[in-house]
Amino acid sequence: KRLVVLVSGSGSNLQALIDACTDPAYGAEVVAVGADREGTFGVERAQQAGIPTFVHRVKDYPDRDAWDRALTEEVASYEPDLVVSAGFLKLCGPRFLDRFPGRYINTHNSLLPAFPGMNGPGEALAAGVKLAGATLFICDAGVDTGPIIAQCAVPVEDDDTVETLTERIKEAERAQLVASVGRMVRDGWKVEGHRVR
Numbered sequence: 013k014r015l016v017v018l019v020s021g022s023g024s025n026l027q028a029l030i031d032a033c034t035d036p037a038y039g040a041e042v043v044a045v046g047a048d049r050e051g052t053f054g055v056e057r058a059q060q061a062g063i064p065t066f067v068h069r070v071k072d073y074p075d076r077d078a079w080d081r082a083l084t085e086e087v088a089s090y091e092p093d094l095v096v097s098a099g100f101l102k103l104c105g106p107r108f109l110d111r112f113p114g115r116y117i118n119t120h121n122s123l124l125p126a127f128p129g130m131n132g133p134g135e136a137l138a139a140g141v142k143l144a145g146a147t148l149f150i151c152d153a154g155v156d157t158g159p160i161i162a163q164c165a166v167p168v169e170d171d172d173t174v175e176t177l178t179e180r181i182k183e184a185e186r187a188q189l190v191a192s193v194g195r196m197v198r199d200g201w202k203v204e205g206h207r208v209r
């Protein structure tokens with residue numbers, strides 16, 4: 013199965029997928045990696061692995077809709093079975109969502125519906141919760157609101173800082189992403205209302 017991965021940053025989740033895909037039994041291949049900005053380590057990781065890359069910056073387009081169209085067409089040109097947002101810091105528009113219905117997924121560093129948005133670990137720490145974690149979900153038009161595919165929890169330790177908690181979450185998050193994407197490409201999945209099975 014064909015994966016297109018979108019990144020904005022360090023791309024450690026992308027790297028986990030690239031590594032998993034080296035095993036033919038995994039059943040997937042990262043066919044392209046896209047970014048919304050120049051100079052990300054994620055794109056560099058892809059280049060090192062010999063994977064085609066592309067960058068579409070919102071500011072290079074007259075408006076958000078034109079950006080959305082360009083991104084949609086570029087991603088579609090790789091004919092992905094699954095599009096994975098892995099630390100991609102943009103909300104895709106209706107055009108993109110309509111083109112990949114139920115096939116555009118995102119990994120977020122909180123146990124949704126708690127702490128959506130940019131600062132999941134920091135908000136978990138500030139709220140004093142004892143369990144934090146990561147959520148893999150199918151993107152819809154909202155911010156971190158789509159149907160949930162998988163969740164994993166990690167403990168919040170008394171001496172955690174945002175950095176230590178973020179790292180603990182990310183380790184579990186990468187394992188979850190690899191396991192869930194592998195299961196999805198091998199077994200398929202169904203979205204029924206807000207539930208994914």
Ligand code: GRF
Pocket residue numbers: 019020021022023024025026054098099100119120121122182185
């Ligand atoms: C992940 O923890 C994701 O949940 C958050 O940003 C992080 C991306 O990390 N939105 P990386 O770029 O895959 O290392």
